[in-house]
Amino acid sequence: MKVYESGAIRNVGLLSHMGHGKTSLAEAFLFNSGAINRLGRVDEGTTTSDFDPDEQRRRMSINLSVLPAEWKGQKVNVVDTPGYADFVGDIVAALRVIDGAVVLVSAVDGVEVGTEQVWAQCDARNLPRLVVVNRMDRENASFERILDQLRERFGTKVVPLQVPIGTREQYRGVVDLVTQKALLFGDNGQLTPGEVPAELSAQVEQFCEQMVEAVAETDDDLVTKYLEGETLTQEEIRRGLRTGVRSGAIIPVLSAAAVVNKGVAPVLDAIVEYLPSPVDAGSDTATNAQTKREETLEPNANGPLAALVFKTLADPFIGKLTFFRVYSGTLRPDSHFWNANKERDERFGTVFTVRGRNQEPATAVPAGDIAAVAKLAVTATGDTLCAREHPVILPGIEFPEPVYSVAVEARSRTDQDRMGPALQRIQEEDPTIRVHRESETGQTVLSGMGDSHIDVTVERIKRKFGAELSVEPLRVPYRETIRAKATADGRFVRQTGGHGQYGVCSIEIEPLPRGEGYQFVDKIVGGVISQSFRPAVDKGIQEATADGIVAGYPLVDVRATLFDGKEHSVDSSEMAFKIAGSMAFKAASEKAGVVLLEPIVRVEVTVPDDYTGDIMGDLATKRGRVHGMNPTGDGKTTIEAEVPMAETVRYATDLRSMTQGRGTFKMTFDHYEEVPPNVAQKVIEEAKTRKSGAA
Numbered sequence: 001m002k003v004y005e006s007g008a009i010r011n012v013g014l015l016s017h018m019g020h021g022k023t024s025l026a027e028a029f030l031f032n033s034g035a036i037n038r039l040g041r042v043d044e045g046t047t048t049s050d051f052d053p054d055e056q057r058r059r060m061s062i063n064l065s066v067l068p069a070e071w072k073g074q075k076v077n078v079v080d081t082p083g084y085a086d087f088v089g090d091i092v093a094a095l096r097v098i099d100g101a102v103v104l105v106s107a108v109d110g111v112e113v114g115t116e117q118v119w120a121q122c123d124a125r126n127l128p129r130l131v132v133v134n135r136m137d138r139e140n141a142s143f144e145r146i147l148d149q150l151r152e153r154f155g156t157k158v159v160p161l162q163v164p165i166g167t168r169e170q171y172r173g174v175v176d177l178v179t180q181k182a183l184l185f186g187d188n189g190q191l192t193p194g195e196v197p198a199e200l201s202a203q204v205e206q207f208c209e210q211m212v213e214a215v216a217e218t219d220d221d222l223v224t225k226y227l228e229g230e231t232l233t234q235e236e237i238r239r240g241l242r243t244g245v246r247s248g249a250i251i252p253v254l255s256a257a258a259v260v261n262k263g264v265a266p267v268l269d270a271i272v273e274y275l276p277s278p279v280d281a282g283s284d285t286a287t288n289a290q291t292k293r294e295e296t297l298e299p300n301a302n303g304p305l306a307a308l309v310f311k312t313l314a315d316p317f318i319g320k321l322t323f324f325r326v327y328s329g330t331l332r333p334d335s336h337f338w339n340a341n342k343e344r345d346e347r348f349g350t351v352f353t354v355r356g357r358n359q360e361p362a363t364a365v366p367a368g369d370i371a372a373v374a375k376l377a378v379t380a381t382g383d384t385l386c387a388r389e390h391p392v393i394l395p396g397i398e399f400p401e402p403v404y405s406v407a408v409e410a411r412s413r414t415d416q417d418r419m420g421p422a423l424q425r426i427q428e429e430d431p432t433i434r435v436h437r438e439s440e441t442g443q444t445v446l447s448g449m450g451d452s453h454i455d456v457t458v459e460r461i462k463r464k465f466g467a468e469l470s471v472e473p474l475r476v477p478y479r480e481t482i483r484a485k486a487t488a489d490g491r492f493v494r495q496t497g498g499h500g501q502y503g504v505c506s507i508e509i510e511p512l513p514r515g516e517g518y519q520f521v522d523k524i525v526g527g528v529i530s531q532s533f534r535p536a537v538d539k540g541i542q543e544a545t546a547d548g549i550v551a552g553y554p555l556v557d558v559r560a561t562l563f564d565g566k567e568h569s570v571d572s573s574e575m576a577f578k579i580a581g582s583m584a585f586k587a588a589s590e591k592a593g594v595v596l597l598e599p600i601v602r603v604e605v606t607v608p609d610d611y612t613g614d615i616m617g618d619l620a621t622k623r624g625r626v627h628g629m630n631p632t633g634d635g636k637t638t639i640e641a642e643v644p645m646a647e648t649v650r651y652a653t654d655l656r657s658m659t660q661g662r663g664t665f666k667m668t669f670d671h672y673e674e675v676p677p678n679v680a681q682k683v684i685e686e687a688k689t690r691k692s693g694a695a
Contacts, residue, residue: 001068001353001360004075006299006368007279011077011325012271013094015122016104017114018060018083021134023049024258025104025267026067026080032189032264033069033076035355039261048356049080053463054456062456064090064311066323066370067355074272077370083114085661086453089399089432093310093381095121096397097325097370100275101129102267107141107167107255111149113661119154128245128275130252132267136164136171137257143167144203147253154251159214160207161241161252161270163200164263171257174266175200177208178237189261214250215240238273245274278368284327286384289340289391297328297392301366304390305329305337309383310397314429314464319375323354324385327394331365331385333373338388341396342378346385349375381431399431402447403665404652406454407472409444415467419444422465426457433457440477440554450652476646478683479597479672480548480555485510486591490540490584492576502568503576505529505537509588512557514597514672518545521561529565529577536574537562540581549586549594551687556597556672560585596675596683599645605655606638607663614658615639622647623676642670646679 014022027047030036040046045056049065060083067078079094095101101122105115122129133146143164150158165173165182173184175196182194196204216226218240225232232240244250254270256263278299286297286306297306311323324331331337333351338344352359354372365371379385382396410416423435423446434447448454454471462468487508494501512519520538529537538560545555565580603624607615612629616639619626624643631637648667655663675683 001070001075001362003362003364003366004369006301006366007277008073009075009077009277009368010100010271010275011079011098011278011368011370012275013079013081013098013101014104015081015091015094015101015118016083017106017109017112017118018085020083020104020106020109020112020114021258022080022083022104023047023061025102025132025134025256025264026065026078028189028256028258028261028264029069029071029076029078029268030067030355031261032268033071035067035069041259048358051357054459058456060084062087062090063313064094065356066372068353068370069268071268072272075369076268076271079370084452085114085117085656086448086450086456088449089430090311091118091121092399093397095125095127097308097310098127099278099281100271101127102271103129103131104134105131105146105150106138107133107135107143107146108138110146111153116153116662126248128248130161130245130254130267130270130274131158133253133255134258136167136255137169137260137262139168141167141171143255150253156210157214157244157249158251158253159211161211162254162263162266163204163207164255165197165200171255171262174255174263175204176266177204177211178234178241180204180208183266185262189264191265212237214244218244218247218249242274246276246280278327284394286327286392286394289343289393295392297394299367300328301330303328303367304392305331305385305387306392306394307331307337307365307385308394308396309379309381309385312381312428314425320428321354321372321374322376322379323370323372325370326365326367328367329387330367331371333362336388337385338391339379339383340386340391340393341383342380344378345388346376346379348373380428397431400449401666402432402434402449403667404450404454404650405445405447405474407438407441407443407474408446408458408469409472411468411470415469418465418467419461419469422461422467425465426461430457438475438477440479441475443472443475445474446471450656451650474649476649477599478551478553478675480550480553480594481557481597482509482511482555482589482592482594484592486588488584488587488591490580490582490587492580492583494576495571500568500571501573501576501579502571503533503536503565503573503578503580504567505565505577505580505584506563507537507541507581507584507588508561508563509585509592510559510561511592512559514557516557518542518556519559521559523561523563524565529562529567530572533567533572533574533577534562536577537565537581537584540578540583541585543578544582544585544589549589551596551684552691553596553687555589555594596680597672598675598679600642600670600673601645601648601667602670603641603643603648603651603665603667604638605641605663605665606632606636607655607659608636611659611663612637612639615655615663618654618658619643644675645669 065080162174183191184194216223306328307324307326313321624641626641628640
């Protein structure tokens with residue numbers, strides 16, 4: 001593929017609710033542009049975009065794919081994104097590097113929760129966009145109904161550019177409202193001019209009025225001409241559409257049936273004509289790594305180099321494949337570049353233009369273009385590559401925090417050896433995955449965006465890195481504590497043929513305020529226990545607290561006071577006093593009354609107002625305490641509550657089900673408090689069962 005100037009590039013993301021046809025549209029783009037010679041299908045696992053085995057098996061996109069196509073002298077970098085909410089990380093990454101979006105809406109299902117979410121994300125970045133009402137060939141398809149939905153939900157800036165001719169199997173063309181000419185679909189995506197059907201004249205007039213009114217409002221001269229009853233020329237309409245789309249004042253709507261390659265060419269035309277190039281999108285701001293001052297980077301191929309890494313693929317055979325977009329300057333292969341975030345030099349070999357699984361060497365990557373390179377040493381997603389003599393850092397990518405966690409265990413010794421490196425590599429590939437070791441439960445915790453995300457990650461670790469992991473329920477880090485003061489003696493006396501063991505100690509234990517941990521006080525008077533043996537008593541007590549008394553959880557918030565004891569001149573030892581201290585503590589704890597403590601998390605749940613009642617009721621069933629409700633001003637309410645952690649292990653899945661995916665939440669640890677007796681009994685029984693099973 002030749003090197004294109006920055007003004008002849010379009011970086012476009014395909015966004016939608018799951019299953020509305022993004023990948024099929026991307027495939028049709030490639031076929032119509034001549035990049036591929038056979039139209040693949042999602043249901044057959046043969047599309048260029050979904051080349052990952054997990055995607056082919058599940059028949060859905062899991063990763064973003066960069067799919068460059070050439071159309072009418074322009075290079076269109078199509079970024080196909082996942083539609084399923086669990087894989088939002090790649091959507092966020094794509095939004096960071098595109099200049100415009102194509103939002104797909106099913107002509108049957110209409111605006112769904114995924115549509116609302118990607119729309120809000122586009123709004124947050126002020127991304128110019130156009131809408132494609134896809135699947136016009138399906139039963140119950142209706143362009144007019146979906147257009148009304150869009151305008152009702154997102155405002156009158158949503159305007160049609162076409163009137164479809166027919167639906168379902170009769171979907172055979174469109175009327176272009178700019179030219180007011182009919183375009184009839186031929187074989188292989190070709191278009192043939194035709195006459196506007198008489199039965200559509202009223203609808204053409206209505207939609208044309210909506211379009212012209214929106215165009216007129218983009219320019220004072222045009223609005224004057226419009227109000228005076230004059231007809232806008234085609235060139236004035238096109239110019240007004242370009243201005244309106246790029247400013248966000250107009251969001252055009254087109255139609256298509258991507259699977260059968262109908263209506264696709266006009267969508268490509270609209271992308272090239274109305275969505276901005278990197279030059280149109282304007283400058284970016286970066287921070288100079290030396291002066292710490294902000295500076296403006298123009299999309300100029302001759303400017304200082306600055307490229308942002310937005311995707312990393314971990315491959316066990318070729319290593320890392322790093323995708324980047326150049327924002328300033330020109331990146332060339334076989335060169336050295338500076339990673340400003342890591343302050344390390346990176347050696348580039350061959351640079352690739354990537355289309356699905358296919359890679360083509362690139363001679364240069366100018367400002368605005370997207371490419372990839374293999375086997376970088378330290379560079380990760382979000383890093384900036386630049387010239388060492390002019391180090392700059394572009395704003396990174398703000399990935400969402402994980403909301404769903406499980407424990408993972410290696411199935412065999414071999415898997416155990418591979419597990420650590422595999423988990424590290426998978427985090428490089430997917431920044432929405434987190435892994436940590438939970439010290440209190442001993443589990444390796446794998447966190448992601450939902451159960452499907454975790455399932456795919458575990459499968460990917462097995463396929464790519466040969467580490468087979470089992471998924472286990474997440475154990476809640478309960479703790480134990482005592483209710484009252486108590487005293488007890490610990491006596492460890494053993495007589496054998498040689499030296500015996502002799503250690504006797506008396507301790508008093510008492511509860512401390514929550515969060516104080518453990519304290520040891522030495523009140524021995526008169527040397528009844530030698531100074532050298534007293535730390536052993538302390539160590540024995542600490543080991544007993546770590547093992548717990550009733551359920552094997554750490555016992556906390558306790559003060560132990562050593563006040564008396566006995567020793568033997570020959571048989572006493574540190575080991576004897578350590579065991580005696582442990583025995584004394586366990587005996588005293590049983591007298592004091594041991595209770596379970598559970599972690600309490602503070603939860604902020606944001607949902608549409610219609611769902612607040614359901615959420616409040618659900619929190620009540622989870623033993624939650626609601627502290628407040630705060631309207632956010634956009635038809636949503638944030639509910640603040642405290643909930644036991646044990647009740648929130650699957651809250652991400654529960655909330656998605658209750659709100660059809662419209663709810664979000666944040667969760668942070670707050671404090672520990674006593675477990676109700678009926679719940680505590682179940683926890684203790686489960687702990688005993690687990691211990692006996694392990695034995």
